[in-house]
Amino acid sequence: MSSRLKISFLLGIIIFLSSSSIVSQPDVNKESRMKLQGIYLYSFAKNVYWPSAYSTGDFTIGIYGSKDLFDQLNTNFKGKMTGSQKIVFDFYESTSDISDCHMLFIAKEETSTISKVKKVLDEKTLLVTELKDISNSSSSMINFVYVQSRLKFQLNKSEAEKNNFKIGQTLTKLAYSTI
Amino acid sequence: MSFFKNILSTVLILGVFSNMLSQSTYCPEKMLLLQKYKSKAYENAREYIDTVLSQCPDQNQDPYFWHVCGFINKDIFEFIENKEPGAVSMANATDCFIKSLNLDVEKKYFDLNNKLLDYFSTFYYNDAVKILQKFDVKNQDNAIAYYNSFKKLKRIAHPDYDFSDKEVDFYFGIGMLYKMRYEKDKANNKSLLDSCINYFNKSLAIDPHQYSSNYNIGILYHNLGVDIIMEELDIDADLEMVILMQEQAVEYFSKSLPYLKKVYQMKPQEVSIVQGIAAVYYSLNDMEKHVEYMNLLKELESKSGE
Numbered sequence: 001m002s003s004r005l006k007i008s009f010l011l012g013i014i015i016f017l018s019s020s021s022i023v024s025q026p027d028v029n030k031e032s033r034m035k036l037q038g039i040y041l042y043s044f045a046k047n048v049y050w051p052s053a054y055s056t057g058d059f060t061i062g063i064y065g066s067k068d069l070f071d072q073l074n075t076n077f078k079g080k081m082t083g084s085q086k087i088v089f090d091f092y093e094s095t096s097d098i099s100d101c102h103m104l105f106i107a108k109e110e111t112s113t114i115s116k117v118k119k120v121l122d123e124k125t126l127l128v129t130e131l132k133d134i135s136n137s138s139s140s141m142i143n144f145v146y147v148q149s150r151l152k153f154q155l156n157k158s159e160a161e162k163n164n165f166k167i168g169q170t171l172t173k174l175a176y177s178t179i
Numbered sequence: 180m181s182f183f184k185n186i187l188s189t190v191l192i193l194g195v196f197s198n199m200l201s202q203s204t205y206c207p208e209k210m211l212l213l214q215k216y217k218s219k220a221y222e223n224a225r226e227y228i229d230t231v232l233s234q235c236p237d238q239n240q241d242p243y244f245w246h247v248c249g250f251i252n253k254d255i256f257e258f259i260e261n262k263e264p265g266a267v268s269m270a271n272a273t274d275c276f277i278k279s280l281n282l283d284v285e286k287k288y289f290d291l292n293n294k295l296l297d298y299f300s301t302f303y304y305n306d307a308v309k310i311l312q313k314f315d316v317k318n319q320d321n322a323i324a325y326y327n328s329f330k331k332l333k334r335i336a337h338p339d340y341d342f343s344d345k346e347v348d349f350y351f352g353i354g355m356l357y358k359m360r361y362e363k364d365k366a367n368n369k370s371l372l373d374s375c376i377n378y379f380n381k382s383l384a385i386d387p388h389q390y391s392s393n394y395n396i397g398i399l400y401h402n403l404g405v406d407i408i409m410e411e412l413d414i415d416a417d418l419e420m421v422i423l424m425q426e427q428a429v430e431y432f433s434k435s436l437p438y439l440k441k442v443y444q445m446k447p448q449e450v451s452i453v454q455g456i457a458a459v460y461y462s463l464n465d466m467e468k469h470v471e472y473m474n475l476l477k478e479l480e481s482k483s484g485e
Contacts, residue, residue, distance in 0.1 A: 029461045032408035036425065043418050076414050149429045149463040150422075174418050 034072035036151050044142055045082040045103060047168035054102060054124040059085035064092040065107030101125055114139055123163050135179060145176060152176035206235035221255045242283035249275035249295060264306035265321055273299050273332055293336045300332035311352035319356045347386045354378030365406065390445050397438030401459050404431035432462045450479050
């Protein structure tokens, strides 16, 4: 009888402790998603070649619509370089805030504003989006897409090349699809 | 324990007479051993066991002799070693009682030997459980050894004993110790993960509906998925590596889901489970399901706030 009591007590303690040590909060999952997106954006910066006119000074990555991603990038990628350029990050709350940047990421929530955004962009900006499918957009150059739970990217090579961007071989090889 | 004491007094008296009457070879050393034991010179008596065996080798085949040796060690365990977990005297005592049991064809000491083996099985069991209760990870191997001793003795004392309930809890407890060791230093203790999951699964093999093992495997797989991205994936990693690690993470998230769903069926009101499932769906980018469980979570939280 005493042994039976002991095991119940054991389970009681363990269940209490295990319940109180859950790591599975949505915040952590969100952070890991942001980290993945950040690594991809950083890879795009390293594997897309801008016209030489834009290869001096800081390399600016603008984030529109996702403060979480901006914070993640600003924390984890601060001081990173692409070639000889130091990468800096900018966050834009509205289309009117968007300014001169090498790469602009438009979060899914702001997808409807793409055409408006496109109007304020200059030709040095590589546009990265989160559309359901890149073939529905003529403006996006790189698009994040989830395929069977995996974050992948699609390339709109013709649109990128129209603006004199050269997409590196690694990106071409690893893209989920290219148009 | 006065029960064992009274019985032993009877056994000692009977044993002395039977020894004097029935043994073909008179063994004065054995008489001396009994005297030492009766006068509570337990350690002295224990040391004298080898003398008896060397002077009277036929005692090796005497169930009574081994029965008494068992008592000598039992009393050392109780009165000198203060029932210390894993005490050598306990192992010696059980060895002696088992020998006595095996030699006792007339079953003169059968009941008492069995009762004593059962008595020690409880000590082994409780010592194993104590280690689990204290999360004493340093003594994890001892917990397993004690538990195995418990099973061995219990099987002798009660051949039909059903270990299922205890196995389910014990394997889960050992799984938890492995989990704790792993989580203390994830980078260096990754090898412990397999053992951890293995023990949880051993528990589930006996009882597939055991809540705690299902819950912990579910959370563990989920956390492994998160850790691959958050801890192991270097921000400078090349894209091939990113894709590979993402693949592993998704695999872990996918493995996590059936366990968490199972415990959800058992405890649909448990906030941490709903939170866990919502998190897994988020990581698998199944936003429809994520929102569904987040809404459930809100409902639960608002109910608990009422």
